[in-house]
Amino acid sequence: MILSWLPQDVSTFGPSIDSVLKLIIYVVGTAFVLAEGTLLAFVILYRRREGGRAAFVPGESLRQLAWVLIPVVIVAFLDVAIDVRAKPVWDLVKEQSPTPALTVKLEALQFGWEFTYPGPDGKFGTPNDLVQTTFLTVPAGQVIRLLMTSKDVIHSFYVPQLRLRQDIIPGREIPAWFEVTQPGKYEIACSQLCGNSHFAMKGILRVLTPEEYQQWVSQHWPKSGAGAGKSASSARSSASGTKG
Amino acid sequence: MAETKPQSAPSTDAHEKMGFWRQYIFSVDHKVIGKQYLFLGLFMGYVGVFLSYVFRWQLAWPGTAVPIWGKVTAPQYYELVTMHGTIMVFFVAMPVLLGAFGNFLIPLMVGARDMAFPRLNMASFWTILVGSVLLLISFFVPGGASHAGWTNYVPLSDASKYLPGNYWGGNLWLIALAIDFASVLMGGINFLTTAIAMRAPGMTIWRMPLFVWQELVASVLFMLSVGPLIAGVVMLLFDRMVGTGFFLPEKGADPLLWQHLFWFFGHPEVYVVAMPGLGIVQEILPVFARKSIFGYRMIVWAVIVAGILSFTVWAHHMFVSGMNPVLAEPFSATTIAISIPFAVMLFAMIATLWRGQITFSTPMLFALGALANFLLGGVTGIPLGTNASDIYLHDTYFVIAHFHNTLVPTAVIAGFGGIYYWFPKMFGRMMNETLGKLHFVFTWVGFNMVFVPLFLIGLGGGQRRIYMSSVYTFYKPLQPLHVIATIGLLVIIVGQIPFLLNFFLSMFRGAKAPANPWHANTLEWATDSPPPHENFHTIPTVVRGPYEYSVPGMEQDWAPQAAAVDAGAAQG
Numbered sequence: 081m082i083l084s085w086l087p088q089d090v091s092t093f094g095p096s097i098d099s100v101l102k103l104i105i106y107v108v109g110t111a112f113v114l115a116e117g118t119l120l121a122f123v124i125l126y127r128r129r130e131g132g133r134a135a136f137v138p139g140e141s142l143r144q145l146a147w148v149l150i151p152v153v154i155v156a157f158l159d160v161a162i163d164v165r166a167k168p169v170w171d172l173v174k175e176q177s178p179t180p181a182l183t184v185k186l187e188a189l190q191f192g193w194e195f196t197y198p199g200p201d202g203k204f205g206t207p208n209d210l211v212q213t214t215f216l217t218v219p220a221g222q223v224i225r226l227l228m229t230s231k232d233v234i235h236s237f238y239v240p241q242l243r244l245r246q247d248i249i250p251g252r253e254i255p256a257w258f259e260v261t262q263p264g265k266y267e268i269a270c271s272q273l274c275g276n277s278h279f280a281m282k283g284i285l286r287v288l289t290p291e292e293y294q295q296w297v298s299q300h301w302p303k304s305g306a307g308a309g310k311s312a313s314s315a316r317s318s319a320s321g322t323k324g
Numbered sequence: 325m326a327e328t329k330p331q332s333a334p335s336t337d338a339h340e341k342m343g344f345w346r347q348y349i350f351s352v353d354h355k356v357i358g359k360q361y362l363f364l365g366l367f368m369g370y371v372g373v374f375l376s377y378v379f380r381w382q383l384a385w386p387g388t389a390v391p392i393w394g395k396v397t398a399p400q401y402y403e404l405v406t407m408h409g410t411i412m413v414f415f416v417a418m419p420v421l422l423g424a425f426g427n428f429l430i431p432l433m434v435g436a437r438d439m440a441f442p443r444l445n446m447a448s449f450w451t452i453l454v455g456s457v458l459l460l461i462s463f464f465v466p467g468g469a470s471h472a473g474w475t476n477y478v479p480l481s482d483a484s485k486y487l488p489g490n491y492w493g494g495n496l497w498l499i500a501l502a503i504d505f506a507s508v509l510m511g512g513i514n515f516l517t518t519a520i521a522m523r524a525p526g527m528t529i530w531r532m533p534l535f536v537w538q539e540l541v542a543s544v545l546f547m548l549s550v551g552p553l554i555a556g557v558v559m560l561l562f563d564r565m566v567g568t569g570f571f572l573p574e575k576g577a578d579p580l581l582w583q584h585l586f587w588f589f590g591h592p593e594v595y596v597v598a599m600p601g602l603g604i605v606q607e608i609l610p611v612f613a614r615k616s617i618f619g620y621r622m623i624v625w626a627v628i629v630a631g632i633l634s635f636t637v638w639a640h641h642m643f644v645s646g647m648n649p650v651l652a653e654p655f656s657a658t659t660i661a662i663s664i665p666f667a668v669m670l671f672a673m674i675a676t677l678w679r680g681q682i683t684f685s686t687p688m689l690f691a692l693g694a695l696a697n698f699l700l701g702g703v704t705g706i707p708l709g710t711n712a713s714d715i716y717l718h719d720t721y722f723v724i725a726h727f728h729n730t731l732v733p734t735a736v737i738a739g740f741g742g743i744y745y746w747f748p749k750m751f752g753r754m755m756n757e758t759l760g761k762l763h764f765v766f767t768w769v770g771f772n773m774v775f776v777p778l779f780l781i782g783l784g785g786g787q788r789r790i791y792m793s794s795v796y797t798f799y800k801p802l803q804p805l806h807v808i809a810t811i812g813l814l815v816i817i818v819g820q821i822p823f824l825l826n827f828f829l830s831m832f833r834g835a836k837a838p839a840n841p842w843h844a845n846t847l848e849w850a851t852d853s854p855p856p857h858e859n860f861h862t863i864p865t866v867v868r869g870p871y872e873y874s875v876p877g878m879e880q881d882w883a884p885q886a887a888a889v890d891a892g893a894a895q896g
Contacts, residue, residue: 085783087798101713108703115674115699122677123692126613127684133881134874135679139619139672148619148671155667159660162710167653169712174649190486233480234579236644236719240785240798243716249580249646250479251573267796271719271787273473275486276399279791 082109090266090287091242092259096169098243103165107158173244177257180225182218188228188235188248190275193268193283199302208302217286219293220263226256236272239285247272260287352442355855357449358428359750362743364449365420368456369736370820372411377813379404380774384810386792401791402471403493407463409474410497413597414504415456417735421600422508422546423452425742426515426539428750432848433533435524435866435886437858440517448510455503462496470497473789475590478571478582482563491564498561505550505557512543524847526866530624531885533846533870534617537624538603541631542596549592549635556585583645587638594730595634599627601734602669602698604742605691609673611745611844612688613680614881616871619672626672630665637662643714652711659709666702670695681874681881685842686760690741693768694733701729704779719789722782725775732771740767740823747827748841752854753834759826766819773812777805843882846870850886864888 082105089098126134139145185196185204195216199208218224228237230250237256238245246256260266268283288296351357381388382396389395396404427445431438439445462469467489472481476497484491519532519540559570560582569575571582610617617623639647639655673695682688704726707713717723740763747755784802786793793799793806840849845868851860864886872883 082780082783085780087785097712097716100710101707101716104707104710104713108706112699112703115670116696119674119677119692119696119699122674122680123682126677126680126682128681132681134614134681136616136874136876137618137675137678138616138871139675140621145619145622148622148668148675151671152664152667156661156664159663162660162706163657166656166710166712170649170652170656170715173712173715174644174652233486234477238719238787240716245644245715245718247645249573249578251578252646254646267798269787269796273402273477273789274480276402276471278402278789279398279793280795282795 087240088262089241089243090260090262090264091244092261093169093173094241094243096172100162100166100169104162107162111155111158177225177255178223178259180257181222183225183227184216184218186216186226186228186237186248187231188237188270188274188281189231190233191270191277191281193281197301210301214282215284215286216268217288217293217296218260219290220260220287221290223257223259226258228254228256233274234272235270235274235281238269238271239266240269241266242285245271260285263287263289263292350446352438352446353857354427354431354439354442354445355750355859357445358424358426360449361419361423361427361452362750364453364456365416365424368411368419369416371460372408372416373817373820375404375408375411377817379408380806380810380813382791383793384807386794396791398791399468399471399490402473402789403463403468405789406471406473406497407459407469410470410501411459412735413474413593413731414501415452415459417597417731418504418508419452420739421597421604421735422511422515422539422542423449425535425600425604425739425746426511426543428746429848430515430518430536430539431522432749432851432855432859433536433846434519434522435527435847435860435864436518436522437860437863439514440522441514444510445514448507448514451510452504452507455500455507458496458503459500462493462500465492465496467491467493469493472497475586476560476582477586478560478563478579479573482560482571482579484564495561495564498557498564502554502557502561505554508546509550512547515539515543524863524866526887527847527885528866530621531866531869533603534606534620534623534627535600535603538599538606538627541627542599545592545599545631545634546596549589552585553589556582580642580645580647583642584638587641588635590641591638592631592634594727595631597731598698598734599631601694601738602673604738604745605694605698605734606673607846608687608691608741608745609676609695610871610873611842612685612691613677613682614873615676615678615680616873616875617672618675618678619668620869620871623669623672626665626668630662630669633658633662633665637709640709640711640714643711644718656709656711660706662709663702663706670699670702685744686755686757686764687741687745687842689761689764689768690737690744693764694738694741697729697733697737697768697771701726701731701733704729716785717782720782720785720787721778724788725778725782728775728778732775737768737771740764743827745842746848747830748837748853749848750854751831751834752837752852753830753832754837754841755830755834756826759822763819763823763826766815766822770812770815770817770819773815774809775812777808777812781805840884843880845872845882845884847885850884 187194195212197210198204199210228248230248234249236247242258244258264287266285268285270281378390378393381390470493471487471490480486519536562568563570571577571579636658640659643652744760781802785798786802837853839853850864866885867887870885874881
């Protein structure tokens, strides 16, 4: 079916977005097929016949108008149903921010991505921050919070498999969050026209198992004094237990 | 019956003395101006199609040389898509639907001798011509035409360092747009004044054809929405040329302001284009089904309600823009609610066909094709207008496919239907039916071949404005769909050959058209084909509504709005 075109779905909120999309496609798909079917049936049934005469149905009385108004009332109900169904999902993805296990600062620029990890002390702006370009490495099964800024023009953080998209506006810090269910490599695409090389502004989201992630942390994160790195990262992994 | 004759309109006697230039080039006659708009719109339309041919070739077969053009570079790609959108919306859809059809038909349909302000009318055409020429010149300035996308988001379009070398292209884009808006405003003032103040005796507002109603609502929408964007365009021009910084964050501005200004205009603008297009369909359906339109008054109210609602939905273009996410909830609700008046209109149009006597003449084929695709365009707006699903679909090809399924059925498919339908009135000759049907099949099939695959690309996650899709692996399974779409475009282009042949040959060689070849009711058919200089030999008196077809007890199956056939227009 049409929905088999959707890419793999690997975020915790992805299935909710897909379910809203599916509901809408079923509802409007049915309405569409009925309307087009009626149109086609009328066109075939009421083609000109020799000596025939059309009916006079001006649709001015309420009795006649009911033929249009009743389907319209059904449309209105379906509209409300879609609103009601979509609201909690929008809430979840864009208005809530679950306690993150890891916060990463993202800076978008013409034409690349820069990710800053807080380092072992858990604070940004200290010498032990870790800066990575292009690759965003995160653990699976934990809430990741992004604080996104832009160095120049508007960009947009988009990972199809996460079903997540958020524009990034220069002069502001815009938050986003996600939690990935399956380890793997996913492409980060810029989805807001940002200049002549917009199409090539690709990043990579590397999602590791928690164990692999710890290994990556111990290999790459700067050490800030004995033991500090270890305790900070274990604090983070215990914090992940509190996620919603 | 006193003739309503505008003070400023030239008298009939002046007609005899006018030379070629006054009559055909610097004309104040709304019919000539309407045709001028039509030629301009068709020319710009084929320029826009050519641009889409080049970038669609690049999308289907990336990196290969495009016949006639050569290899497409990334800056060229962005130039092509930017200018395609700009030209099609502002320099094709508006001049054709408002400028050409609005100008030609409103005075004829309400029974007036000309527009209320003929000189202003002429000025509006020459103004948009200047805008069009400037926009075309921008292709040839150093750095080429604007690369910033047809929505021209700041700061990309603001500081020239972000699009190096694109300085004059960006400036001319803004100037051309401001001029275009000024032109449409002049037209709108004329449309409103003419339809409100210059109707023939008996032409009450509830006897006006739906096309006139839709042009009026479109004109009001345009007037009320364009002010903020004109201000935005001028501010942005100052930013670029003087360094003011109205939209630059480093100078204390918020770039989202541009998006609000653009879409506060941009969404009503969609209806400015869609409504006249639907109006054309609503004129054609009753004539070729020999049926009264279903629910005339209900449709008028639906148009008005849709027009009002269109001012409350603009931020649905900005759900993921970084605006306060709470705002996405009311804007999502209003957007989805707009399906209600449109459902009224579309269902009423379908109901019009019920128990009709349908003839599949070329205008009817285009009208039915437009209706069928506008339905698709309408329903696919719902997943985009719903905030949650828009997180995923925003800026993908799903959006492209959706808005082409709203704008092309109204501006292009209905527009072509309008050309076939009113050509006899415009040029006094009939068009060829066989060539017309050929044109319809190629255009309609080709159009669906382009845009049905694009829905699937969007669902697959393929985002728009990607010059080289091979950059992304998730794009790979979607690539064959781009090939189908491009072949569809080639089908459309081939289909334009019969149209252009038909259009120009019929203009000179077509069979002479009678005054009322389709046996239609509205006033434009009560006068000669083409109408004389001041439209009517004597101003008609209107005795009934526009859609009284197949009324029981009448011998013929139509009942003209005019009490008597105009003296000069003897043959039926």
